[in-house]
Amino acid sequence: MSSYIPNTDSDRARMLKSVGLDSVPELFEVIPAEKRYPVLELPPPLSEMEVKRLLRGLAERNADLDHHPCFVGAGSYRHFVPSVVDHIVSRGEFYTAYTPYQPEVSQGTLTAIYEFQTMICALTGMDVANASMYDGATALAEAGLMACRSTRRHKLIVASTAHPNHRRVLRTYTQGMGIEVEDIGRAEDGDVNLSHARQLLDDGTAAIMVQHPNFLGCLEDLAPLSELAHAVGALLVVSVDPIALGLFKAPGDLGADIVVGEGQSLGSPPSYGGPYLGFFACREKYLRQLPGRLVGMTTDSEGRRGFVLTLQPREQHIRREKATSNICSNEALVALAAAVYLAVMGKQGLRHVAELCYHKAHYAVEEIASLSGYEKLLGRFFKEFVIRTPVPPAEVHQRLWERGIIGGYELGKDYPELAGCLLFCVTEMNSREEMDLLVETLKSIGEEK
Amino acid sequence: MTEPLLFELTSPGRVGCRLPAVDVPEAALPGDLLREDLPLPELSEREVVQHFTRLSQLNFSVDTGFYPLGSCTMKYNPKMHEDVARYPGFTQIHPRQDESTVQGALQLMCELQGYLGEITGLPAVSLQPVAGAHGELTGMLIIRAYHLERGDEDRNTVLVPDSAHGTNPATAAMCGYRVVTVPSDRRGNIDAQELDRLMDESVAGLMLTNPNTLGLFEEHILEVAEIVHGAGGLIYCDGANMNALLGISKPGELGTDVLHLNLHKTFSTPHGGGGPGGGATAVTEELGPFLPLPVVARRETKEAGAGRLEYYLDYDRPSSIGPVSGFFGNFGVMVKAYAYLRSLGESGLREVSEDAVLNANYVLHRLKEYYDLPYDRFCLHECVFSGTVQAKLGVHTIDIAKRLIDLGFHPPTVYFPLIVDEALMIEPTETESVETLDAFVAAMRQIAREAEEEPQVVRSAPESTPVGRLDEVAAAREPNLRWMG
Numbered sequence: 001m002s003s004y005i006p007n008t009d010s011d012r013a014r015m016l017k018s019v020g021l022d023s024v025p026e027l028f029e030v031i032p033a034e035k036r037y038p039v040l041e042l043p044p045p046l047s048e049m050e051v052k053r054l055l056r057g058l059a060e061r062n063a064d065l066d067h068h069p070c071f072v073g074a075g076s077y078r079h080f081v082p083s084v085v086d087h088i089v090s091r092g093e094f095y096t097a098y099t100p101y102q103p104e105v106s107q108g109t110l111t112a113i114y115e116f117q118t119m120i121c122a123l124t125g126m127d128v129a130n131a132s133m134y135d136g137a138t139a140l141a142e143a144g145l146m147a148c149r150s151t152r153r154h155k156l157i158v159a160s161t162a163h164p165n166h167r168r169v170l171r172t173y174t175q176g177m178g179i180e181v182e183d184i185g186r187a188e189d190g191d192v193n194l195s196h197a198r199q200l201l202d203d204g205t206a207a208i209m210v211q212h213p214n215f216l217g218c219l220e221d222l223a224p225l226s227e228l229a230h231a232v233g234a235l236l237v238v239s240v241d242p243i244a245l246g247l248f249k250a251p252g253d254l255g256a257d258i259v260v261g262e263g264q265s266l267g268s269p270p271s272y273g274g275p276y277l278g279f280f281a282c283r284e285k286y287l288r289q290l291p292g293r294l295v296g297m298t299t300d301s302e303g304r305r306g307f308v309l310t311l312q313p314r315e316q317h318i319r320r321e322k323a324t325s326n327i328c329s330n331e332a333l334v335a336l337a338a339a340v341y342l343a344v345m346g347k348q349g350l351r352h353v354a355e356l357c358y359h360k361a362h363y364a365v366e367e368i369a370s371l372s373g374y375e376k377l378l379g380r381f382f383k384e385f386v387i388r389t390p391v392p393p394a395e396v397h398q399r400l401w402e403r404g405i406i407g408g409y410e411l412g413k414d415y416p417e418l419a420g421c422l423l424f425c426v427t428e429m430n431s432r433e434e435m436d437l438l439v440e441t442l443k444s445i446g447e448e449k
Numbered sequence: 450m451t452e453p454l455l456f457e458l459t460s461p462g463r464v465g466c467r468l469p470a471v472d473v474p475e476a477a478l479p480g481d482l483l484r485e486d487l488p489l490p491e492l493s494e495r496e497v498v499q500h501f502t503r504l505s506q507l508n509f510s511v512d513t514g515f516y517p518l519g520s521c522t523m524k525y526n527p528k529m530h531e532d533v534a535r536y537p538g539f540t541q542i543h544p545r546q547d548e549s550t551v552q553g554a555l556q557l558m559c560e561l562q563g564y565l566g567e568i569t570g571l572p573a574v575s576l577q578p579v580a581g582a583h584g585e586l587t588g589m590l591i592i593r594a595y596h597l598e599r600g601d602e603d604r605n606t607v608l609v610p611d612s613a614h615g616t617n618p619a620t621a622a623m624c625g626y627r628v629v630t631v632p633s634d635r636r637g638n639i640d641a642q643e644l645d646r647l648m649d650e651s652v653a654g655l656m657l658t659n660p661n662t663l664g665l666f667e668e669h670i671l672e673v674a675e676i677v678h679g680a681g682g683l684i685y686c687d688g689a690n691m692n693a694l695l696g697i698s699k700p701g702e703l704g705t706d707v708l709h710l711n712l713h714k715t716f717s718t719p720h721g722g723g724g725p726g727g728g729a730t731a732v733t734e735e736l737g738p739f740l741p742l743p744v745v746a747r748r749e750t751k752e753a754g755a756g757r758l759e760y761y762l763d764y765d766r767p768s769s770i771g772p773v774s775g776f777f778g779n780f781g782v783m784v785k786a787y788a789y790l791r792s793l794g795e796s797g798l799r800e801v802s803e804d805a806v807l808n809a810n811y812v813l814h815r816l817k818e819y820y821d822l823p824y825d826r827f828c829l830h831e832c833v834f835s836g837t838v839q840a841k842l843g844v845h846t847i848d849i850a851k852r853l854i855d856l857g858f859h860p861p862t863v864y865f866p867l868i869v870d871e872a873l874m875i876e877p878t879e880t881e882s883v884e885t886l887d888a889f890v891a892a893m894r895q896i897a898r899e900a901e902e903e904p905q906v907v908r909s910a911p912e913s914t915p916v917g918r919l920d921e922v923a924a925a926r927e928p929n930l931r932w933m934g
Contacts (some may be wrong), residue, residue: 002797004525004717006882007804015811015883024803027827030666033700036925037799040696045794048529055788059538061553063546066537072545073488075775082466086499086535092512093505096526099723101518102850102860104914105509109722112504115455118931122488128930132685132724134579136777145623165775172741172771173586176593176625219482241883249484262775262816269757272554273544274579275725287928293723298924305451310924316582316619317865318885321628326619329580329713333721343455344465347489352468352653355478362476401547409545432472 002045014401056448063406065270069434071364071407073134073384073425074215075163076273077265079353080428085267088340089333099293099329103308107181109332110307113295118340123245123342124259125252126281131293132335133278133327136239136262137166140209141173142280142291142325143237143258147207148179149324151233155180156207157200159192161214164414170209184208186415190218190378190386197228207235207258212251213244216411216423217361218382226255235286242266242279242338244382246354258282260281268334277334290314291325352427355402356428357383360435364426367439369399373446377421384425386411386418390446393422399445450914452503456932458489465497470749500792507915509859511719513662515885516824517812518861519831519874520614520662522692522711525803526719527792530785539784544776548761554780555760558745561787565729568798569688569708570701575744576729577778581689583726584709585620585656590770591707591732591739592654592683593624598739598768601681604653608682612663612866616655617687626653637663637824641672648680649662658687659700662866662874663824664809664831666693668774674704691715692878693806693829696799707732717783727782738768747856803878806828808886812877815890823869830878836871844900844907846871851918852899852910856892 007015016022028036046054070078089095093108100106100113113131120129140163143157156174158167160183171181182200185193192210198209201208208229212220222238229236235257243265251259263277282290288311290407296310316323345353361383369376389396393410400407404446408422415421426435492500509516513884516523533539542551562574578584589607596604607621610631618628629647634640648655655677660666667673677684686705692715694700700708712718712727720726732740743762750759762777793801806829814820815833820834836846850860850873862874876885899907911917 002793002800005800005804005879007879011883012804012807015807019807019810019814024807027803027806027829028697030827032671032703035698035702037697038570038702039701040795040798042564042795042798045797046791051529051791052790054791055533055557056536056538058553058557059533059536061556062538062542063550064537065543066541070543072543074545076544078541078543080468082494084465088501088505090531091502091505091652092526093508093510095531095721096511096523096719096892097508098516098521098720099721101862102509102854103919104851104911105854106507108504108506108508108916110531111452111454111507112501114930118454118456119489121873122932126860128596128928133776134583134724137772138583143450163775165772166643168742168772169774172590172773173623175770176590176623192721219479232856233643245484246487247484248482253484265517265674269540270543271540272551272780274774274779275781276775279916292523294928294930298920298923298927300917300919302917304916308919308921308924310921310928310930312925313617317615319619320615321618321622323615323619323622326582326586326616326623327580328582328614328616329720329726331579331721331725332723334725336722340501340561340624343490343492343500343545344494345489345549346463346465347487348464348491349466349468350489351487356468356471358478359471359475360473363473371926374794380482397547401550406543406546406550406781419633428468435473 003187009220061198069405069437071424071426071438072409074409074423075165075262076270078270078427078429079265081267081269082344083342085340089337094336096334100309103306107306110295112296112336112339115305116390117295119339119342120279120281123242125250126259128287129279129281129285131295132292132330132332133280133292134331135276135278137169138428139260139278139280140166140239141170143260144170144174144209146258146289146291147235147237150286151206151235153204153206154178156182157182157197157205159184159210161186161192162209162211163215178218190216191220194224200234201228205232205234207237209237211239213241213382216378216386217381218378219380222251222254222256243357245356246345246350247358250415263338266338268337275331275334277338288314289324292327292330326364353428359386361426362374364435368442371443371446374442383427384423386421386423388421393420396422396445400441403441405441407438452500455490455500458496458500460494461491463491463493465494467491481892502918514859514891515876515881516859517861517875518859519876520689522714522876522878524717524878524882526717527894530718533788534781534784555745557787558783559747559760561618561783562745563623564790565710565731568695569731570699571708572734573740574731575740576783577741577773578709578730579774580724580726580727580728581709581711582616583622583773584730585616585812586623587730587741587773588685588707588709589620589624591736592685594739594770595736596653604651608647608652609653612661612868613656613658613690614662614687621656629727636668637665638668638672641669644673645676648676650681652680652682654683654685656685656687658690660690660829663833664828665824665826666829670703677845678867689714690830693802695802696795697802706736712782714788716786716789718782722757724904725779725782727779727786728736736854738766739770741773742766742769742771751866801879808877808879808881812875812886816893819894831874833869834873835869839900840871842900842904844904846873848907849896852896852907853892853912858892903905
């Protein structure tokens, strides 16, 4: 008998009697007899001790980043997570609650979401932020759908420098909606190609969508994109790295209308790709088209301040097929982690993290580019950069791994013109010793060629 | 008692986390791109911990009490899940690592796909969707892709019962479909005659919840499947209520073509205050090629004479609808679902559903003399009452819900499903003892009595909470969605 179920056979007998039945299977007689009580071919049940041993074994078959220097990012980042974060999200009062439908007994979750919304607005320079989306990719996709609703237009033009997977998810999300998605080419310096954007843009375009810093690590110039978009009545959608916003101007101050991004960097580990956190913010005039949950401040009859889910008529449980999205559960606990992270890092800490990333990445790129056969491509960047390697990237990658280093994302899969290149990432987690080991290893790989 | 906000607690110069000094030469920062101000709070670590701990204490949760929120399966969440999901070999792995360095993770995912396929009778599984509604979107895009690949391009309609979750019609609309509502019959089933009338070559499929949102098993499920399939449509089953059917019946054997599971509900991974969830989507063998990219697969290693299995990410799937999220889904949630399935096995899962259903029927039978029961049948995992008797006395379902809070319980789901006036949807789950159910029944009976004798007590609830009923109208009229000082 499972330890998670308190009922004993005598409890069951008593309950069955109350219900007026003799046996439990009688409760299921409504199911067609030949489809009832099938065999499930599953492994036999295990005790807690055995399950832990089994899972530890599986975990140990993975090479983890605590034991291997990591220089890959490409949409998932290893940043320092203070102990505070996990201690708070491990509180049963938070993680065993659900969506705060009953505000009187959910002020903890509601207040934390309100704080999260406030801090996302502070980072992005937007007026409103929702309670979260699934991840950065789906946040971008929902931003595309929202831009189409807001402008009543059906074309999105998307920087090819935006995350390739995020662009694919955008295409998945739009495939049934009669929305045209076109890619804007890349300029020599790694930024989006402005003249190509100008060519693609017309008065049927709902939005220009761009990532900053982009997938190749480069800092995009948002102001001219904003001018281009707004000149034809289109919106500017920007996907951002929230850590970069500790240092760089808020997209809201550069003309963005919707700002989204992957929030995993804010207090969550890489976790093989999830759970992650989509954040989603916009200007107030687009509020009614915003997808997802929103928390607002209000008062009770005695004038005490409290928080509630609000503007729910945008949402599926009220508006059904006319809702702004089908999203229901989001990533509340990951948003809580982000709120705790931002609170504990604070004004000084987040800037410090961003500066560490910036300085270390620039140190690493200088060292690597000084090696014979290695070349730094593209322009100004934050924490990721593109290196052309003297031997094929796959080989470099493999040789690095032989030294225990997880390094570099092969760009050729997504950008054929960068087939000879690796995308490296450096964060505050990479010590100078690790970077020097990377450089030394790259040097020996180049020399053995 | 209310807790001040971070922005009211802030004090210039305070730091919550000290970071190491820069250990490399500093590079020139691009002055033209830098921000001037970063308006985040400034707090010490101690203040942050105190603030969020106090906030946590303002929440009702499964760990603190009975939480019979219908359709949400608020069962106990095993503590072991939290520990195993935090093994560094699971949290500290990067989604861009070589497959050879994450074989443990891929094996776990591949086996979990297999277990979910076995439980549902739908053998092709994607773990990529991260929530129930995300699984719905995935499933409906698969149905769309299936019809298109067959050249069946004129199916522009999806049928949705009037008892459905709001996510169902919203999902169909996101896939570009027109939504047509199918009514329920007098016994709470989908109206098979109406379905037959509405079903034609313009219909891509039916989105069905079974057991439905009344907690009732569709009595004509095989006939429904025949009608839909007969006209070339497919059946999407919303698996939100799968906690009733583990080892009891396989949806795939009842005519379902596509189904999503809510890992956070049925497999207790847990709910997290509204996510992260898991929306694993299971389909028939025939629909397998349309699953999101990539799918985790296994093959024999190429090494000579090895005969060992290796796990890999299969991207070679030309009919796929494409990826639905950034990487492979909520891996951390999958670890917990896997631990749950390995703990319970076949016998444990069957016991889950048997006890969930017994508990719900026990509550149903002990309350039906006190509250109107619009569909008087044995239920499965949840029971739906109507507060109409009390409403005539001036006590509405919202009042009953708030009064339950004062008596120590989380309210059931209220005002849903929409086809029941003043609905109270109670899902006890299998992890509650008969003593807890008795206490809840006693509270509900007390409220029924109070509605007759002293309705003001019910209408003025809750009295025990840090805030009373909040003004939601004001919140929506003049939205205050962030702190502006």
